[in-house]
Amino acid sequence: MVYFVGAGPGAEDLITVRGLNYLRQADVIIYAGSLVNPALLKEAKQDCEIYNSAYMALDEVIAVMEEAERRELFTVRLHTGDPSIYGAIREQMDELDKRGIAFSVCPGVSSLFGAASALQVEYTLPGVSQSVIISRAEGRTPVPEQESIRKLAAHQSTMVLFLSSGLAEKVREELLAGGYCAETPVAVVYKATWPEEKILHTTIEKLPEDMAREGINKTALIVVGNVLGKEYQKSKLYDAAFTTGFRKGTVREDIAPDFGINTTVLIACSIQAYEVMKELEHNLKIGQQGSKIICLVKCSSLGEVSDRRSLKEMVGEWFYQCDAMIFIGSSGIAVRSIAPYIRHKSTDPAVIVLDGKAEHCISLLSGHAGGANDLARKIAQYTGAVPVVTTATDLDGKFAVDDFARKNQMAVMDWDIAKRISAGILEGERIGVYSEIPLTGELPSELFFIGKDSSGLKNCLSSSLICISYRPLEYIPMFKEYRESSEWQILTLVPKLVVVGIGCRKGTPEEKINDAVAQCLREQGIRKEALCAVASIELKREEKGLLDFCRGTKLKFLTYTAQELLGVEGEFSSSPFVEEVTGVPCVCERSAALAAGKECEFLCRKKIYNGVAIALAAKKGKGIF
Numbered sequence: 347m348v349y350f351v352g353a354g355p356g357a358e359d360l361i362t363v364r365g366l367n368y369l370r371q372a373d374v375i376i377y378a379g380s381l382v383n384p385a386l387l388k389e390a391k392q393d394c395e396i397y398n399s400a401y402m403a404l405d406e407v408i409a410v411m412e413e414a415e416r417r418e419l420f421t422v423r424l425h426t427g428d429p430s431i432y433g434a435i436r437e438q439m440d441e442l443d444k445r446g447i448a449f450s451v452c453p454g455v456s457s458l459f460g461a462a463s464a465l466q467v468e469y470t471l472p473g474v475s476q477s478v479i480i481s482r483a484e485g486r487t488p489v490p491e492q493e494s495i496r497k498l499a500a501h502q503s504t505m506v507l508f509l510s511s512g513l514a515e516k517v518r519e520e521l522l523a524g525g526y527c528a529e530t531p532v533a534v535v536y537k538a539t540w541p542e543e544k545i546l547h548t549t550i551e552k553l554p555e556d557m558a559r560e561g562i563n564k565t566a567l568i569v570v571g572n573v574l575g576k577e578y579q580k581s582k583l584y585d586a587a588f589t590t591g592f593r594k595g596t597v598r599e600d601i602a603p604d605f606g607i608n609t610t611v612l613i614a615c616s617i618q619a620y621e622v623m624k625e626l627e628h629n630l631k632i633g634q635q636g637s638k639i640i641c642l643v644k645c646s647s648l649g650e651v652s653d654r655r656s657l658k659e660m661v662g663e664w665f666y667q668c669d670a671m672i673f674i675g676s677s678g679i680a681v682r683s684i685a686p687y688i689r690h691k692s693t694d695p696a697v698i699v700l701d702g703k704a705e706h707c708i709s710l711l712s713g714h715a716g717g718a719n720d721l722a723r724k725i726a727q728y729t730g731a732v733p734v735v736t737t738a739t740d741l742d743g744k745f746a747v748d749d750f751a752r753k754n755q756m757a758v759m760d761w762d763i764a765k766r767i768s769a770g771i772l773e774g775e776r777i778g779v780y781s782e783i784p785l786t787g788e789l790p791s792e793l794f795f796i797g798k799d800s801s802g803l804k805n806c807l808s809s810s811l812i813c814i815s816y817r818p819l820e821y822i823p824m825f826k827e828y829r830e831s832s833e834w835q836i837l838t839l840v841p842k843l844v845v846v847g848i849g850c851r852k853g854t855p856e857e858k859i860n861d862a863v864a865q866c867l868r869e870q871g872i873r874k875e876a877l878c879a880v881a882s883i884e885l886k887r888e889e890k891g892l893l894d895f896c897r898g899t900k901l902k903f904l905t906y907t908a909q910e911l912l913g914v915e916g917e918f919s920s921s922p923f924v925e926e927v928t929g930v931p932c933v934c935e936r937s938a939a940l941a942a943g944k945e946c947e948f949l950c951r952k953k954i955y956n957g958v959a960i961a962l963a964a965k966k967g968k969g970i971f
């Protein structure tokens with residue numbers, strides 16, 4: 347077996363671990379004597395046969411390999427740098443193939459990288475160059491015309507020229523003819539990573555003279571490009587606000603209470619848009635004490651090549667995780683990239699498009715349920731753009747039930763009925779509203795109240811009603827009789843105000859918690875949609891079952907220290923066992939009370955289901971028109 351091994355650029359400790367292991371096992375080594383550091387040969391076994399290919403033609407090299415193979419020896423062919431770059435390994439591999447001799451290739455550190463480390467440069471700088479062209483000047487080996495330095499220079503990319511240090515005049519001529527300006531910085535690295543390494547900093551204009559003065563005419567790389575200069579833009583990869591596949595962007599824990607928008611994804615589609623985005627991000631931060639903003643920039647001209655996924659893929663990753671997605675760019679880009687992910691207004695995020703000059707701000711998707719209309723108006727206010735809102739109820743300035751539900755954090759139980767109610771309102775119907783929580787603000791003229799005694803029901807001309815309650819309809823006496831009749835379409839809006847306090851033993855699995863909560867809700871006649879948070883003691887902060895339950899139900903998980911729980915005022919259950927373990931006589935009731943706030947009401951005191959203690963407390967809430 348023959349092993350082609352990259353020896354690295356020069357320094358003897360820049361060979362790979364694998365390469366070194368091969369070297370140590372070799373019975374035969376054929377090394378490229380002109381450039382491989384002979385110090386590496388110290389690693390060879392004592393009886394290893396060593397050949398210097400500098401004195402050998404291809405057929406001689408192959409003959410040595412063939413003979414070694416016949417004797418079933420381990421052969422290493424040691425190349426400088428990485429064998430794939432001007433290594434002339436293809437011709438050797440082809441000859442071995444012809445002879446049926448197996449081989450394998452072990453990579454090495456190319457002098458391309460040895461030189462970068464010597465220069466301490468980054469070849470790919472955002473805003474300067476995002477490509478590295480590896481090439482050579484034409485010498486005895488011809489270079490295809492379309493790859494002449496002159497042609498490649500047109501890209502103005504970073505250029506690294508091998509095998510060209512004896513052709514400096516020609517290199518200058520070609521680079522200038524290709525469009526580089528004469529002052530473009532050039533670095534010449536002679537014997538990178540060797541003890542005799544030498545670095546020359548110059549410009550295209552002075553290249554041949556400076557090289558001659560320094561006496562550099564072989565074993566050097568010529569690096570050309572503005573990456574050697576001072577100007578560049580900071581990488582988006584490590585920008586605190588940039589999200590990559592590996593690192594979540596800065597998430598600010600300040601939630602906008604009036605928006606209910608927690609996670610916003612901002613997408614800029616050009617440099618200009620990027621500027622607008624930065625400003626917007628800044629303003630949103632100031633304006634809404636509270637928004638979590640994740641910036642995701644897809645902008646090739648800014649050098650976002652670190653993330654190779656398409657915009658569509660990136661949007662796919664975020665679409666179901668965020669509350670709002672703001673595109674700064676054309677609506678076409680936005681529409682195409684969200685298209686595959688759109689499901690239903692109950693789950694789709696708000697999608698906004700702001701054009702690159704911030705002249706128009708379009709509410710594109712989830713205008714009501716997702717809050718896109720409000721958000722578009724708010725952004726318009728900040729940026730001076732014209733808000734573009736196209737939902738029908740907004741055009742007529744009429745009550746929109748889905749918008750009301752979102753603003754008041756209520757779950758919509760039936761989207762078909764919601765649609766029918768909106769359609770009815772647009773046709774001039776008045777809709778009856780029954781509510782178990784106080785409603786404040788001015789009652790829109792499209793609505794009228796229905797009292798608990800069903801007063802007002804007879805005035806109801808439309809067949810649709812709105813019922814605001816935690817409870818299923820069969821628990822509300824007034825609706826019980828109507829439930830069966832097909833005449834009435836009742837839309838229940840469920841206020842998310844109920845906190846479930848949970849106490850459980852260590853290691854309680856998610857299913858047990860799930861069952862306990864479900865059973866408690868069933869017994870109490872409370873819809874699961876009414877839950878807004880799970881509360882427990884600090885001790886349970888990492889309790890897997892509880893965390894999984896919260897993840898599964900998408901509920902916030904709030905924990906309190908024993909001290910905080912002891913400090914809650916009120917009458918609570920008490921268990922010596924719980925107190926011994928946690929330092930608090932009752933975790934579920936106290937944590938629920940703390941999370942639900944001062945004027946909360948207990949819907950269910952501590953109950954134990956299969957070892958899981960549950961308490962339900964409702965925040966004092968109201969609906970605001």
Ligand code: SAH
Nearest residue numbers: 427428432456457508509537538565566567
């Ligand atoms: N496979 C090697 C390149 C072989 S071609 C690699 O990956 O590096 C030989 C050319 O490589 C030389 O003419 C020179 O241009 C460059 N080179 C090799 N080692 C070098 C070093 N240590 N410093 C600078 N240039 C080097």
